[in-house]
Amino acid sequence: MVALTLVNRPNKRRQTPEQVSELTTNRLSVYLRCLNRLDADGVHTISSRALAEQFHLNAAQIRKDLAYFGEFGVRGVGYYVTDLRQHLRQILGLDRRLRVAIMGAGNLGLALADYPGFRQEGFEIAAMFDAADGKIGHVSRGGVPIHDIKALKKVAKRDRLDIAVIAVPAPHAQAVVDQVVAAGIKAILNFSPGALKVPAEVKLKGVDLTVSLESLSFYLAQGADAV
Amino acid sequence: MVALTLVNRPNKRRQTPEQVSELTTNRLSVYLRCLNRLDADGVHTISSRALAEQFHLNAAQIRKDLAYFGEFGVRGVGYYVTDLRQHLRQILGLDRRLRVAIMGAGNLGLALADYPGFRQEGFEIAAMFDAADGKIGHVSRGGVPIHDIKALKKVAKRDRLDIAVIAVPAPHAQAVVDQVVAAGIKAILNFSPGALKVPAEVKLKGVDLTVSLESLSFYLAQGADAV
DNA sequence: TTTTGTGAACTAGTTCACAGCT
DNA sequence: AGCTGTGAACTAGTTCACAAAA
Numbered sequence: 001m002v003a004l005t006l007v008n009r010p011n012k013r014r015q016t017p018e019q020v021s022e023l024t025t026n027r028l029s030v031y032l033r034c035l036n037r038l039d040a041d042g043v044h045t046i047s048s049r050a051l052a053e054q055f056h057l058n059a060a061q062i063r064k065d066l067a068y069f070g071e072f073g074v075r076g077v078g079y080y081v082t083d084l085r086q087h088l089r090q091i092l093g094l095d096r097r098l099r100v101a102i103m104g105a106g107n108l109g110l111a112l113a114d115y116p117g118f119r120q121e122g123f124e125i126a127a128m129f130d131a132a133d134g135k136i137g138h139v140s141r142g143g144v145p146i147h148d149i150k151a152l153k154k155v156a157k158r159d160r161l162d163i164a165v166i167a168v169p170a171p172h173a174q175a176v177v178d179q180v181v182a183a184g185i186k187a188i189l190n191f192s193p194g195a196l197k198v199p200a201e202v203k204l205k206g207v208d209l210t211v212s213l214e215s216l217s218f219y220l221a222q223g224a225d226a227v
Numbered sequence: 228m229v230a231l232t233l234v235n236r237p238n239k240r241r242q243t244p245e246q247v248s249e250l251t252t253n254r255l256s257v258y259l260r261c262l263n264r265l266d267a268d269g270v271h272t273i274s275s276r277a278l279a280e281q282f283h284l285n286a287a288q289i290r291k292d293l294a295y296f297g298e299f300g301v302r303g304v305g306y307y308v309t310d311l312r313q314h315l316r317q318i319l320g321l322d323r324r325l326r327v328a329i330m331g332a333g334n335l336g337l338a339l340a341d342y343p344g345f346r347q348e349g350f351e352i353a354a355m356f357d358a359a360d361g362k363i364g365h366v367s368r369g370g371v372p373i374h375d376i377k378a379l380k381k382v383a384k385r386d387r388l389d390i391a392v393i394a395v396p397a398p399h400a401q402a403v404v405d406q407v408v409a410a411g412i413k414a415i416l417n418f419s420p421g422a423l424k425v426p427a428e429v430k431l432k433g434v435d436l437t438v439s440l441e442s443l444s445f446y447l448a449q450g451a452d453a454v
Numbered sequence: 455t456t457t458t459g460t461g462a463a464c465t466a467g468t469t470c471a472c473a474g475c476t
Numbered sequence: 477a478g479c480t481g482t483g484a485a486c487t488a489g490t491t492c493a494c495a496a497a498a
Contacts (some may be wrong), residue, residue: 001424020449022442025441025442026438026442027443028441028445029435029437029438029441029442029445030422030438031289032441033420033421033428033437040395041431054422055422061368084388091445091448091449092441092444092445092448093445093447093448094441094444095442098440098444098447100440107337107338107341107342107368108338108339108342110334110338111334111335111337111339112335112338112436115334115335115436117394117397117419117436117437118419118436118437118440120437121437121441122444123440123444141334160291162444162447163440163443163444163447169343170344180354185445186446186447187443187446187447188443189439189440189443192344193260193344194260195257195281195282203443203446203450205439205442205443207434207436207439208256209339209342209344209345209434210256210260210344210345210347210348211253211257212416212432212434213258213261213325213327213345213350213390213416214252214255214256214319214321214348215249215252215253215256215432216362216414216415216416216430216432217320217321217325217349217350218252218255218317218318218319218320218412219388219413219414219430220320220389220390220413220414220430221319221320221327222247222318224322
């Protein structure tokens, strides 16, 4: 506790996230998960080396990633776990509650709605949307209400939805994304296969299950057979 | 048809997939999806430029990606759609049926089992595994049988399972992966959060939903607020 | 002419190595 | 002593630009 306040140096003129690559932000998220566990385990300090050994990463990489945002470490000691954890939560915007909407109440959408990984770390699945009469008005097993997609604009404003997850069949994906954008949502996680168009100010991140599987298939076809 | 046979030059001494990066194989998968659509639409030839415009990619990138595996194009013309499609299917190992097992018959596992994106392009969800008595012996909505995880080794051999998808809660993931590896499965798609250890000859690919969401959160916290 | 295939140039990302702080 | 923060060196990935082919 005594030392923690010493470490809070907001740092020069960084906080310039234009230059921070997505690879870095993904790693920050991984570091945070690790720090959460260390914190829960009562570990007080951790060096970049020790952190690097957990995943197979280079220690300098970790120091560089963190250095984009400030000088959080103490030379000769390492990083204070609770302190760094708080900083990462703040950098990643997890110090506030983020409201997530799931577009599409099919198998995948319903599974995601109740997926525990989504609920942790400040995310709240606030609403689902579908076009099928049979689904509208119901709730997911975990209690997430399913709205008519026509009400998206209204509900997005009322519930202050931050992020939309696209879990509709591929042929509908672009139309749904257009509605999400029109509703003013600025961040989208897309599970449907294929490229989607969004305006520059909207962040689109894709999870393409087909690409992932085919990449494994490539390994089996080329790599494993050759060995 | 006449021209197609001319183009099949298996090429020098390439087919050296050690050097091919994962970024390249992921793109091959994207190209293939596009070619499938072009083929269905009756388009006969496509240039690297036209292909590049579909996604926002550089044409030279596409030519380089393809050049790792052969000279599939025709100067002044482009690529024959059906021909290139067949080559990509072969390169990605999709010219044979690949059997996929899903570990964990929870919400996510069941959703993935019936997810249409998994079924296309030669993938077959052949089996699911769980440890809960209430699930073993049942089938998914789409008819995939749920086996006892204790039977993994036997079923993997019998059904010649190629790929395992990890959809169990995080605390069980490593133990399940160890069993998957012991059963001789050489390719794993992991949906559970956190790093998993596998031997070098096993290919592990992760889809980390928490990391994806937190990356969007970062954008909202840093990017959008600044604009 | 058009468009491929590819070396060369460039850009981004990672790792090294060490000065400087504790 | 130990460990961070960071310029310099290196490696990987992308784009340019053009000779060669159809």
